[in-house]
Amino acid sequence: MGQHTPLYDWHVAQAARMVPFGGWDMPLHYGSQLDEHHQVRRDAGLFDVSHMTAIDFTGAQAQAFLRHLLANDVARLQPSGKALYSCMLQADGGVIDDLIVYYMHDQWYRMVVNAGTTEKDLAWIEQQAQGFEVTVQPRQELAMLAIQGPQARSKTIPLLAADAQSSIAALKPFQAQAHADWFIGRTGYTGEDGFEVMLPQAQAVGFCDGLLAAGVQPCGLGARDTLRLEAGMNLYGSDMDESTSPLVSGLGWTIAWEPQERHFVGREALQKQRGQLKQRFVGLLLQDKGVLRNHLPLFEADRQIGEITSGGFSPTLKRSIALARIATDADHIQVEVRGKRLNVRIVKPPFVRNGQAKIELD
Amino acid sequence: MSQIPNELKYTESHEWLLLQDDGSVTVGITDTAQQLLGDLVFVELPEVGDVLAAGAECAVVESVKAASDVYCPIAGEISAVNETVADGPEVVNEDPYGEGWLFRLKPADGSDLSKLLDADAYASMAEDSH
Numbered sequence: 001m002g003q004h005t006p007l008y009d010w011h012v013a014q015a016a017r018m019v020p021f022g023g024w025d026m027p028l029h030y031g032s033q034l035d036e037h038h039q040v041r042r043d044a045g046l047f048d049v050s051h052m053t054a055i056d057f058t059g060a061q062a063q064a065f066l067r068h069l070l071a072n073d074v075a076r077l078q079p080s081g082k083a084l085y086s087c088m089l090q091a092d093g094g095v096i097d098d099l100i101v102y103y104m105h106d107q108w109y110r111m112v113v114n115a116g117t118t119e120k121d122l123a124w125i126e127q128q129a130q131g132f133e134v135t136v137q138p139r140q141e142l143a144m145l146a147i148q149g150p151q152a153r154s155k156t157i158p159l160l161a162a163d164a165q166s167s168i169a170a171l172k173p174f175q176a177q178a179h180a181d182w183f184i185g186r187t188g189y190t191g192e193d194g195f196e197v198m199l200p201q202a203q204a205v206g207f208c209d210g211l212l213a214a215g216v217q218p219c220g221l222g223a224r225d226t227l228r229l230e231a232g233m234n235l236y237g238s239d240m241d242e243s244t245s246p247l248v249s250g251l252g253w254t255i256a257w258e259p260q261e262r263h264f265v266g267r268e269a270l271q272k273q274r275g276q277l278k279q280r281f282v283g284l285l286l287q288d289k290g291v292l293r294n295h296l297p298l299f300e301a302d303r304q305i306g307e308i309t310s311g312g313f314s315p316t317l318k319r320s321i322a323l324a325r326i327a328t329d330a331d332h333i334q335v336e337v338r339g340k341r342l343n344v345r346i347v348k349p350p351f352v353r354n355g356q357a358k359i360e361l362d
Numbered sequence: 363m364s365q366i367p368n369e370l371k372y373t374e375s376h377e378w379l380l381l382q383d384d385g386s387v388t389v390g391i392t393d394t395a396q397q398l399l400g401d402l403v404f405v406e407l408p409e410v411g412d413v414l415a416a417g418a419e420c421a422v423v424e425s426v427k428a429a430s431d432v433y434c435p436i437a438g439e440i441s442a443v444n445e446t447v448a449d450g451p452e453v454v455n456e457d458p459y460g461e462g463w464l465f466r467l468k469p470a471d472g473s474d475l476s477k478l479l480d481a482d483a484y485a486s487m488a489e490d491s492h
């Protein structure tokens with residue numbers, strides 16, 4: 001049996017199919033993964049992401065430490081509440097984890113890391129923090145929810161503290177606000193508008209009941225994965241890990257090369273790789289019938305030129321899509337599914353944003 | 363709870379079979395199987411005329427989650443396939459024992475059917491696999 005979030009019993013009461021995930025028992029779906037996916041694209045869905053870990057960084061050198069630890073640059077974050085997506089790298093440029101970091105003030109940043117990597121991340125962070133005047137505090141006592149979809153904000157705001165509603169309604173994308181012991185960010189992992197909310201565990205069930213009554217559909221990990229894939233967002237462990245550089249994982253845009261004098265872990269390795277990359281990261285659209293799956297091999301003529309890092313069925317496009325790492329010079333590629341070659345076309349992610357297809361279907 | 367109709371025969375790999383009046387056998391996947399797979403998004407069917415051995419891989423059902431092989435439960439020749447499920451795989455989720463059937467075959471030996479599981483045997487097996 002895995003760990004339980006404060007919403008475990010709530011999920012079971014909503015008839016969730018519970019599955020093990022990263023050491024936790026989590027809802028895969030509550031009946032139909034496809035329905036949940038469409039609810040998020042068309043209306044509003046609720047995800048329990050309490051298995052992920054919030055970590056607070058406080059102290060005089062909180063900023064200096066994060067500028068050393070992360071490939072993206074937290075000094076870019078202004079004003080208070082602004083969030084940034086970044087990779088945390090090994091010295092050789094391999095990705096330890098991808099994460100979101102929120103800037104609250106110069107001596108307080110909050111980071112959210114993946115569930116399955118939490119232990120490893122904390123060990124690495126503690127080790128790197130030696131010599132910095134920074135306090136690293138995991139906030140495992142917080143529940144974490146994502147409410148996502150075009151109607152997510154309007155259905156969530158009335159359930160928040162009355163004196164917080166107007167300022168929360170005014171949050172810009174990728175901006176967050178702390179209110180008492182709640183923390184609300186206009187962020188997510190679906191390609192739709194919405195909030196991610198951290199709150200005391202004891203209040204999680206009541207808040208979810210309120211969302212349910214407001215017509216927000218509970219959604220499982222299944223829909224979370226198809227939504228993020230359509231949004232062209234990477235999944236740690238599938239699309240990148242310690243053995244891959246962000247430069248071959250479609251994450252070059254998250255590396256802050258400037259200012260040049262900023263040293264961050266992995267910088268030298270990335271600088272060497274840059275300009276001599278043999279692989280690139282692309283989106284794929286299956287031309288034939290079938291479903292692209294993780295690890296399927298890709299070919300150009302008889303040469304294997306890469307593999308799918310995450311693939312699946314896009315409920316919005318009603319086609320199969322994938323993210324893949326391929327040789328830089330490969331162009332006309334095919335995928336091998338059960339011994340058969342099928343045609344795929346290289347496309348530029350995202351596949352879907354804000355309910356709309358972002359690629360040409362043919 | 364999964365439905366397991368009494369009048370059908372079953373395999374350990376979650377196919378069901380129904381003997382038709384003309385001696386042919388209709389094959390599909392069980393309610394348990396479709397629940398385990400989740401929403402289906404793609405079905406690959408055999409071709410009419412394919413001659414298959416018992417246990418041969420003869421169809422693929424793919425859900426949002428995974429691809430799963432469908433095995434030919436008894437030896438025979440494919441006599442019909444259900445194009446409805448190829449066009450709309452969700453039919454298998456909605457009606458696995460009716461509109462969601464996959465294919466029909468002419469058994470090489472009609473007595474092979476008696477070697478398969480009855481509803482009670484399948485129910486206790488499916489219970490164990492949960």
